Amino acid sequence: MKLLLVGESRDGRLPGEVLELFGFADVLGAETSMVLVGSPDVLPLFSGRLYLADIRLYGEYNPEVHKRLVLKAIDQERPDAVVFLHSSYGWDLAPRVAAAMKVAQVSAVTGIDGEGFTVDSCNGKMRRTVKPSTSSFVLTLQPGAFPALRISGIPEIIPIDADQATRVEYIGSRKPEAGVDLSRATVIVSAGRGIGKQEHLDLVRDLASVLGGEIGASRPVVDAGWLQRSLQVGTTGQTVSPELYVACGISGAIQHVAGMRGAGFVLAVNTDRDAPIGDVADLLVVADIVQFLPALTSRIKAWQASGF
Amino acid sequence: MNILVCIKQVPDPGGRFMPNAAATWFDDAGLVFRMNDCDEYAVEEALRLKELLGGTPEVTVLSVGPMRVVETIRKALAMGCDRGVHIDDPEASERDPWQIASMIAGHAMNRTYDLIFTGMQSEDRGSAQVGVLVAEKLGVSCVSGIMAFEWSDHSVTVERELEGGIRGIARLKSPALLTCQQGLNIPRYPTLPNIMKSKKKEISVLRPEEVGVDASLSSVAGFRHHERKNAGRILEGEVGQIADQVVAMLDAKTKVLRRGGAR
Numbered sequence: 001m002k003l004l005l006v007g008e009s010r011d012g013r014l015p016g017e018v019l020e021l022f023g024f025a026d027v028l029g030a031e032t033s034m035v036l037v038g039s040p041d042v043l044p045l046f047s048g049r050l051y052l053a054d055i056r057l058y059g060e061y062n063p064e065v066h067k068r069l070v071l072k073a074i075d076q077e078r079p080d081a082v083v084f085l086h087s088s089y090g091w092d093l094a095p096r097v098a099a100a101m102k103v104a105q106v107s108a109v110t111g112i113d114g115e116g117f118t119v120d121s122c123n124g125k126m127r128r129t130v131k132p133s134t135s136s137f138v139l140t141l142q143p144g145a146f147p148a149l150r151i152s153g154i155p156e157i158i159p160i161d162a163d164q165a166t167r168v169e170y171i172g173s174r175k176p177e178a179g180v181d182l183s184r185a186t187v188i189v190s191a192g193r194g195i196g197k198q199e200h201l202d203l204v205r206d207l208a209s210v211l212g213g214e215i216g217a218s219r220p221v222v223d224a225g226w227l228q229r230s231l232q233v234g235t236t237g238q239t240v241s242p243e244l245y246v247a248c249g250i251s252g253a254i255q256h257v258a259g260m261r262g263a264g265f266v267l268a269v270n271t272d273r274d275a276p277i278g279d280v281a282d283l284l285v286v287a288d289i290v291q292f293l294p295a296l297t298s299r300i301k302a303w304q305a306s307g308f
Numbered sequence: 309m310n311i312l313v314c315i316k317q318v319p320d321p322g323g324r325f326m327p328n329a330a331a332t333w334f335d336d337a338g339l340v341f342r343m344n345d346c347d348e349y350a351v352e353e354a355l356r357l358k359e360l361l362g363g364t365p366e367v368t369v370l371s372v373g374p375m376r377v378v379e380t381i382r383k384a385l386a387m388g389c390d391r392g393v394h395i396d397d398p399e400a401s402e403r404d405p406w407q408i409a410s411m412i413a414g415h416a417m418n419r420t421y422d423l424i425f426t427g428m429q430s431e432d433r434g435s436a437q438v439g440v441l442v443a444e445k446l447g448v449s450c451v452s453g454i455m456a457f458e459w460s461d462h463s464v465t466v467e468r469e470l471e472g473g474i475r476g477i478a479r480l481k482s483p484a485l486l487t488c489q490q491g492l493n494i495p496r497y498p499t500l501p502n503i504m505k506s507k508k509k510e511i512s513v514l515r516p517e518e519v520g521v522d523a524s525l526s527s528v529a530g531f532r533h534h535e536r537k538n539a540g541r542i543l544e545g546e547v548g549q550i551a552d553q554v555v556a557m558l559d560a561k562t563k564v565l566r567r568g569g570a571r
Contacts, residue, residue, distance in 0.1 A: 088469065122321060122325050167480055220345075222491065
């Protein structure tokens with residue numbers, strides 16, 4: 001099997017997840033080449049052909065032009081599969097490339113199953129196996145699903161270029177608003193959609209307070225405007241590794257879990273026994289947070305008052 | 309000016325899922341269906357633009373699926389969309405993203421939509437492909453995963469959400485397709501007068517062969533429960549007793565209780 005991996009640049013660097021592309025190729029025992037719009041000063045290390053376009057010319061987000069560049073590499077390399085990360089770069093670019101090739105795309109692959117690829121569905125509760133019917137195909141890999149493989153070697157660089165005409169003009173980027181740095185917190189109590197109402201945040205705050213912890217949030221709570229976006233934990237928020245992480249009414253979407261996988265002990269409180277948060281929870285309490293959180297808070301207070 | 313919003317009906321993720329007989333997708337029985345999250349943001353953004361432009365744009369809402377999706381189209385009409393298009397396809401759940409995109413593009417091809425809004429991805433399948441594929445099939449420019457949208461005389465400025473909360477800013481001209489990320493806006497609830505009005509709004513019903521559907525490019529070789537990796541403990545029952553057990557476990561497994569206390 002011959003793979004063309006599509007690398008990516010974030011803020012002028014190669015993100016660590018790029019190593020997972022090599023990890024995936026290794027699992028398949030595949031022959032590997034890579035195409036990258038990147039800086040000639042920051043190159044991935046591997047032995048193989050690297051189709052390289054200079055990021056100073058082609059930019060970090062420039063999908064119509066990057067599509068042409070990736071297609072050029074495909075034209076020369078003729079791979080069996082073109083493999084992206086399921087990242088903001090990959091999920092945007094992959095369907096454009098698949099459409100141009102008129103081939104199948106399987107998104108957010110988490111595993112290999114015979115001739116097919118497994119993907120999560122129904123918010124992580126179910127798993128599907130999808131089999132491309134076309135002779136070559138496009139994949140995007142769920143970050144964190146395959147091992148990061150650090151390999152060595154010096155790639156053989158093949159410069160590529162493409163017509164720079166585009167209808168999507170990239171203007172620049174903007175950093176998120178600064179907020180509480182959750183990455184150093186020892187205890188984080190996070191609220192998810194399952195808390196039901198904004199008023200119930202007080203129950204989450206009370207628990208965080210007796211534990212001397214910080215409050216965090218999953219995406220829907222932030223989207224609803226109940227907490228500021230800087231408190232979001234997950235792929236597009238903060239990555240945290242507290243000693244204790246309490247997930248209150250958080251279903252455990254893969255993007256959220258990616259941000260708290262490093263926690264020491266995970267306590268999840270959810271009315272849904274089958275919620276995917278159960279995958280990463282050391283302890284899953286099946287209960288309504290409105291009843292359970294005050295009970296837990298008062299017992300912790302009593303325990304602390306008893307002088308341990 | 310014409311705007312198209314593409315929406316999908318999905319099961320509430322809190323439900324109990326069982327594979328269908330062929331093990332290709334879930335059985336509908338016992339599930340509660342509603343509008344896909346991201347798509348509500350798409351509907352809201354289209355309606356905000358309509359209001360900004362004094363109500364002149366016509367907003368069409370389209371959904372592909374079996375009869376039950378009409379209920380979700382009705383919700384979008386009650387939010388304020390002008391007309392509905394139902395591509396009545398009982399086989400929709402067996403189609404791949406390429407086929408769904410071909411049907412939507414088949415409808416949109418013969419109209420002149422200045423803007424198309426879709427959700428970034430669906431909650432049940434999450435391929436994040438259909439919107440971008442529709443744009444490619446129609447040959448219109450596209451940005452995925454937008455978190456901000458601004459319109460100024462056919463020029464569109466959007467923010468994309470990148471990893472770590474960074475926003476990328478891009479500008480493009482209509483005709484364009486934008487896939488909407490959760491958090492783009494706060495979707496409205498339908499008001500009673502609008503619910504009443506929506507009952508009179510027209511929904512055109514089209515069959516897949518009328519809009520054209522491509523051959524599939526992939527097939528499903530299995531659909532099953534996600535086997536639980538972590539055999540962490542599960543506690544159920546009376547909350548007071550559970551809370552006692554949790555305190556004991558936190559004390560045994562962590563140092564946070566001894567360190568804790570309100571600051």
